[in-house]
Amino acid sequence: MKVEVDSHKLIYHPDRVAQWLSTGDCPPVYVEIGLTNRCNHRCIFCALDWLEKKPVFIDADVLKERLTEMKDFGVRSVMFAGEGEPLMHPQAAEIIEHAYHAGLDLSVSTNGVFFTPDMARRILPCLKWIRISLDAASPIVHHQIHQGKISDFETIYDNIVQASRLKREEDLSVVIGVQLLIIPENLHEIVSFTRLFAGSGADNVQIKPYSKHPLSINRFVIDPQLLTGVEEEIMAFEKEGFQVIFRSGTIDRLSEERIYDRCYGLPFYALIEADGSVIPCNLYHENKEYTYGNCITGSFVDVWNGLQRKSVLKKIQDGGISRCREVCRLDPVNRYLHALKHPHPHVNFI
Numbered sequence: 001m002k003v004e005v006d007s008h009k010l011i012y013h014p015d016r017v018a019q020w021l022s023t024g025d026c027p028p029v030y031v032e033i034g035l036t037n038r039c040n041h042r043c044i045f046c047a048l049d050w051l052e053k054k055p056v057f058i059d060a061d062v063l064k065e066r067l068t069e070m071k072d073f074g075v076r077s078v079m080f081a082g083e084g085e086p087l088m089h090p091q092a093a094e095i096i097e098h099a100y101h102a103g104l105d106l107s108v109s110t111n112g113v114f115f116t117p118d119m120a121r122r123i124l125p126c127l128k129w130i131r132i133s134l135d136a137a138s139p140i141v142h143h144q145i146h147q148g149k150i151s152d153f154e155t156i157y158d159n160i161v162q163a164s165r166l167k168r169e170e171d172l173s174v175v176i177g178v179q180l181l182i183i184p185e186n187l188h189e190i191v192s193f194t195r196l197f198a199g200s201g202a203d204n205v206q207i208k209p210y211s212k213h214p215l216s217i218n219r220f221v222i223d224p225q226l227l228t229g230v231e232e233e234i235m236a237f238e239k240e241g242f243q244v245i246f247r248s249g250t251i252d253r254l255s256e257e258r259i260y261d262r263c264y265g266l267p268f269y270a271l272i273e274a275d276g277s278v279i280p281c282n283l284y285h286e287n288k289e290y291t292y293g294n295c296i297t298g299s300f301v302d303v304w305n306g307l308q309r310k311s312v313l314k315k316i317q318d319g320g321i322s323r324c325r326e327v328c329r330l331d332p333v334n335r336y337l338h339a340l341k342h343p344h345p346h347v348n349f350i
Contacts (some may be wrong), residue, residue, distance in 0.1 A: 003126075008332035010268065012100070013076075021340065025267050027304065034058070034082015034274045035089035041111050041146035043135075045183050045220060045268025047213035047325075048083050051285055056274040057297050060091035064098040066300050071300050077105040077128075080335035082274060083285055087114035093122040100126035109133065111146065112156035120163040129175040131206070132160060136186050139194035145185055157200070177204045182227075183220040194234040194244055204243040207234065211326050214283065262317050264337035265330035270304070278303050280316060284326065 010017060010029070019026040036057045067078070073350045078099055080086040087110050089095070101105055105128050112132040124130070136142035139153040146152065164176055178197050180186060186193075190207055207230075209218045231246040238244045263280075271279050273286075276296025284290040290312050293303035303309060 007326075008336055010333050010336055016074075016268065017159055017337075017340070020267055021338075026268045029075070029268045030077045030079070031070060031075050031270045031272060032079045032081055033063070033086075033215045033272045034084060035046075035080055035086040035095065035275045037082070037084040037090055039086050039111075040088065040113055040148055041084040041085070041152075044145055044147065044185070045135075045181060045210055045218055046283060047216050047282065049217050051083060053083075057089055058272075058274045058276065060089070060095050062276075062296050063095055066295050067095075067099045067104065068102045069290050070249075070300050071102045071104050073304070075104065077107070079107045079109060081109035082271070082272065083282075085114065087119060092115070093119060096123045096126050107131070111148075111152075113152055114150065115159045115163065117159070117162045117166070120159070120166055124163060124167060124172050125170070125175050129177060130163075131177045131179055132156065133179045133181065135180050135183075137189040141186055141189055145183070157196075160197075160202055161200050164203075164218065168201070174205045176201075177206055178202050179206045179208065181208055181210055182222055183210050184222065187222065187226060190230055191233055194237045196270040198237040198239070198242050198244075203241065204245055205234075208247040209299075209327075211328075212249075213325055214323055258321065258331075260334045260338035261320060263321055263324065263330060263334060264341065265333035266313060266316070268333065269330060275317055280312065281328065281330065283323065 016026050016029055020100055036055070036322050037051070037053045038055050038057070067114050070078070073184055078129055080092070080096065086092055086108060092114075096106060096108070106126055107128055108123065108130045110130065112134060115130070115132065134142065134153070134156055136153065139150055142148075142153040142156075143150045149155075160176065160178060166172070167174060167176060178193075178200075180190060180193050182190070194205050195206070210222065212219055231248060234244050234246060258328050266280050269281070271281055272295060273279060276294045276299070278292040278295050279285065279287070279290060282291070292309035293316075
């Protein structure tokens with residue numbers, strides 16, 4: 001199965017798009033949840049390096065109730081990621097299992113250290129996909145970038161190999177992917193990274209460009225000319241059962257002007273922080289002025305339909321998108337919705 005990550009999937013939700021076009025709002029299709037703000041790594045490219053973190057773990061029992069509520073409300077998918085390492089939550093597997101039985105499509109984004117064989121055995125049957133952010137092909141470069149233990153690279157690689165073996169043995173449908181985010185420190189390892197995981201049993205590797213969060217302290221610059229020929233070289237490792245995803249579309253969009261002047265995609269997406277705060281996107285972490293409400297102290301549906309969320313959305317739309325991150329997660333969605341809002345005069349000539 002080919003994985004499409006350089007575009008959007010809103011075309012598969014015409015009912016929700018029609019609801020938004022007619023009313024201006026709808027229940028979110030997709031929710032990202034941070035199970036904790038703690039992380040065992042200190043990645044030098046971390047988009048959230050500006051946050052002041054006091055350890056928080058989301059209340060698992062309340063979250064399980066909210067996940068059932070979200071499914072009933074119309075949420076269709078949940079990614080466990082957020083502002084920390086989700087698998088550090090002591091009840092992560094229990095939460096994921098509950099969400100699966102509630103009927104939600106699920107994914108996890110992790111650095112892979114806690115993706116142990118025992119963890120994999122519990123969560124892989126529940127997931128549509130899991131992405132391991134490794135960002136290197138060697139222990140030294142991984143340690144330089146992730147700032148964890150020097151032994152973490154081998155631990156993560158072994159976890160991926162064993163999880164991939166489990167997937168085959170149990171005939172699971174989950175897609176196991178490994179990611180490298182391009183920065184100067186790992187540019188020279190893109191080819192060796194792809195070669196390494198072509199033989200690991202993983203389903204894909206994803207090579208994506210760095211994009212600075214507007215509030216982050218770090219800043220990296222990659223000359224696109226340095227990537228000339230790289231895509232062609234790594235695509236040679238593709239084979240049956242192993243996909244190489246080079247995010248050329250995202251790289252191209254980094255140099256393109258936005259065609260939209262507002263974020264149309266916010267009704268289709270929500271982010272829940274580890275303390276239960278529901279926010280529009282990761283631009284607004286720990287920003288009470290732009291918090292919709294809290295779904296641990298109250299219901300998710302009440303937060304979503306509440307006056308505070310309407311007020312926050314109006315404030316965002318009035319402020320425009322000048323502060324927004326380049327090629328953010330909602331960028332392809334916004335381009336699509338902008339086209340629907342501003343149709344070409346010849347659209348009926350299909």
